[in-house]
Amino acid sequence: MHQYTGKLAVLHQGAEEKQRSQELADRLSVPLYEIIDKECPENFFLSWREGCLKLLDRELLKKGGLVVDIEPRNGEQRSWPAPKQDALAHALGRKTKTVVDATTGWGQDSLHIFRMGYELICIERSPVMAELLADGFNRLAELDWMRNLQLRPPKLLKGNAIELLATLDTPPDCIYLDPMFPPKRKKSALAKKSMVVLRDLLGDDHDKEQLFEASVKATGKRVVIKSPDYAEPLGGKPNESYHGKLLRYDVYLKN
Numbered sequence: 001m002h003q004y005t006g007k008l009a010v011l012h013q014g015a016e017e018k019q020r021s022q023e024l025a026d027r028l029s030v031p032l033y034e035i036i037d038k039e040c041p042e043n044f045f046l047s048w049r050e051g052c053l054k055l056l057d058r059e060l061l062k063k064g065g066l067v068v069d070i071e072p073r074n075g076e077q078r079s080w081p082a083p084k085q086d087a088l089a090h091a092l093g094r095k096t097k098t099v100v101d102a103t104t105g106w107g108q109d110s111l112h113i114f115r116m117g118y119e120l121i122c123i124e125r126s127p128v129m130a131e132l133l134a135d136g137f138n139r140l141a142e143l144d145w146m147r148n149l150q151l152r153p154p155k156l157l158k159g160n161a162i163e164l165l166a167t168l169d170t171p172p173d174c175i176y177l178d179p180m181f182p183p184k185r186k187k188s189a190l191a192k193k194s195m196v197v198l199r200d201l202l203g204d205d206h207d208k209e210q211l212f213e214a215s216v217k218a219t220g221k222r223v224v225i226k227s228p229d230y231a232e233p234l235g236g237k238p239n240e241s242y243h244g245k246l247l248r249y250d251v252y253l254k255n
């Protein structure tokens with residue numbers, strides 16, 4: 001049985017994007033629907049709407065859906081490169097130039113890293129998330145400031161980072177990890193909808209330790225792990241830790 005059987009379908013409504021929707025459904029080996037009724041077993045849907053690829057669950061069907069948001073975060077300076085001044089930038093390291101984000105997800109950390117001017121490669125193993133990211137990066141490429149500065153979006157590698165990291169041409173200065181940790185409480189009122197949907201769709205990442213080990217091998221200088229403040233450090237005692245709101249960036253330096 002395919003990984004998305006009974007879980008995910010592509011939803012196509014209206015005349016636009018019919019071909020594109022069919023190709024997407026074929027790539028992911030999932031059904032293509034024009035309407036969703038009670039008989040459909042799937043809970044997740046990908047749909048082209050208003051020029052973006054959106055992920056919907058049943059709750060979001062009428063409300064809109066989730067996209068890879070390419071706009072700067074609240075409080076982030078709208079210049080390029082944005083100043084490297086927050087906890088994440090400190091964790092990435094003052095001398096760091098090249099970064100691999102091995103757990104790209106919704107791309108929010110990646111895009112922040114990219115906007116701070118680091119040279120970035122992104123890795124994502126979920127085929128659904130990789131489709132959403134590819135759409136987000138295509139939209140990013142079209143933005144005026146990207147064109148004016150002749151910038152290209154980060155390179156996106158699709159697959160398991162545990163294998164892909166070993167195939168990199170040059171070791172990056174930093175490998176960044178933000179795997180899915182089990183939630184502290186059953187349902188957190190604070191959890192963002194995009195992260196709730198990601199967890200429902202993908203579940204926890206149970207091979208975090210192997211990913212950490214593969215990252216230590218593949219990095220040139222350091223590995224940074226983002227984790228919730230309640231979680232034990234994934235790789236034992238870190239060399240440095242930087243604290244953000246309810247989270248921590250643990251830094252492991254390679255000697």
Ligand SMILES: C[S@@+](CC[C@H](N)C(=O)[O-])C[C@H]1O[C@@H](n2cnc3c(N)ncnc32)[C@H](O)[C@@H]1O
Nearest residue numbers: 103104105106107108109124125126160161178
């Ligand atoms: C918590 S999310 C990351 C969120 C991301 N930092 C953001 O800002 O949107 C974790 C993501 O890492 C991906 N992932 C976990 N382990 C991976 C691996 N070994 N290789 C590639 N992707 C992985 C999961 O599929 C998921 O999309």
